[in-house]
Amino acid sequence: MNGIPEDPHDRQRAVMRGIGIMTVAMLIVPSMDVLAKMLTAEMPALEVTFGRFVGQLLAATIAGVALGEWRRLVPPKLLGHILRSLFLAATSLMFFSALATMPLTDALAIAFAEPMILTAVSPWLLGETVGWRRWAACGVGFLGTLMITRPSFEQFGPTALLPLGAAFTFAGYHVMTRRLAGEGGLVAVQFITGVVGTAALGAVLAGVTAAGLLTSPPVMPTGLSWVWFLGIGALSFLTHGMIVRAFEHAPAAVLAPFGYLEIVSATILGYLVFGDFPDGPTWAGIAVIVAAGLYIVHRERLKGRSRELPPLE
Numbered sequence: 001m002n003g004i005p006e007d008p009h010d011r012q013r014a015v016m017r018g019i020g021i022m023t024v025a026m027l028i029v030p031s032m033d034v035l036a037k038m039l040t041a042e043m044p045a046l047e048v049t050f051g052r053f054v055g056q057l058l059a060a061t062i063a064g065v066a067l068g069e070w071r072r073l074v075p076p077k078l079l080g081h082i083l084r085s086l087f088l089a090a091t092s093l094m095f096f097s098a099l100a101t102m103p104l105t106d107a108l109a110i111a112f113a114e115p116m117i118l119t120a121v122s123p124w125l126l127g128e129t130v131g132w133r134r135w136a137a138c139g140v141g142f143l144g145t146l147m148i149t150r151p152s153f154e155q156f157g158p159t160a161l162l163p164l165g166a167a168f169t170f171a172g173y174h175v176m177t178r179r180l181a182g183e184g185g186l187v188a189v190q191f192i193t194g195v196v197g198t199a200a201l202g203a204v205l206a207g208v209t210a211a212g213l214l215t216s217p218p219v220m221p222t223g224l225s226w227v228w229f230l231g232i233g234a235l236s237f238l239t240h241g242m243i244v245r246a247f248e249h250a251p252a253a254v255l256a257p258f259g260y261l262e263i264v265s266a267t268i269l270g271y272l273v274f275g276d277f278p279d280g281p282t283w284a285g286i287a288v289i290v291a292a293g294l295y296i297v298h299r300e301r302l303k304g305r306s307r308e309l310p311p312l313e
Contacts, residue, residue, distance in 0.1 A: 018250025022258045023293070025242035030266035032235040033095070033104055034273050035228045040100040043219040046208065048232075049093045050201040051221070055233015056240075057194025063237070064187045073191040075184020084176035085196035088240070090169040093201065098162035103276070104266050107163045109145040112263070114167035115256035116142060118174050125175050128251045134296070141260035141292040147285030148263060174243075174252055181248040186241045193240065257296050260289040 032052075039048045064070045075081050098107045115138050122128040180189075208214055221229055246255055264286050270276040
């Protein structure tokens with residue numbers, strides 16, 4: 001069950017709904033990254049990532065109890081959900097580690113190889129048809145990110161490989177999200193993600209700490225750090241729940257270009273929090289990204305006028 005109806009008109013409405021949900025989620029996600037970047041200035045990135053999943057687990061548990069769903073917190077196809085959760089845990093760990101030394105927009109620009117990866121693998125792993133227009137939209141969106149940050153491996157060195165690795169694991173997360181669409185309620189999906197992420201990263205944190213492999217020892221959060229941790233947990237619960245819902249309505253190849261919208265709010269938050277005022281190329285890049293997303297919306301609306309069920313291009 002993939003959540004997308006067979007009727008052409010209902011299908012188009014579902015796709016547009018998925019696009020809308022994905023757009024809002026992508027505009028919210030960078031606020032979580034900003035909090036994570038603040039925390040990595042005080043403690044190891046591994047500890048921050050572990051705390052992020054603990055927060056998500058707490059939020060999902062509270063939601064499950066409040067909504068009376070605590071008896072249904074284990075979703076069907078459990079092994080698939082475990083794999084999906086491990087992809088997300090790896091993504092968060094690599095990206096938060098990059099944020100410890102890289103600017104947010106630069107790390108995002110490198111990680112934005114993910115929509116291209118997702119578009120490339122969706123025909124083989126998800127059975128989705130990808131036409132040249134969608135390839136073009138992804139390419140244009142990626143060009144927009146290059147206009148914003150002009151990332152350079154020479155500038156950041158091996159650290160630049162971390163967001164690139166996160167791009168591959170995040171594509172795996174999106175593939176599994178699409179394959180598992182409709183398998184379990186939103187709270188159950190979030191709960192199992194929190195459990196797996198907390199267990200896996202907790203074990204890694206304990207192991208590397210005992211082996212003395214951390215560059216700095218774990219730090220007990222104090223004051224505002226607790227607020228930031230709780231904020232990361234709540235935001236991860238909200239945004240990833242929205243992503244799951246979006247993939248229940250629309251194919252992965254349709255949603256892929258909208259991942260670029262994350263750079264928009266990241267640029268705004270970078271100015272508000274860190275005082276980085278965007279230059280001319282940055283604003284031009286944002287315009288290109290938004291235009292690529294709006295083009296996909298336009299294409300979906302045009303298809304919605306047809307009574308036939310056309311291939312997604």
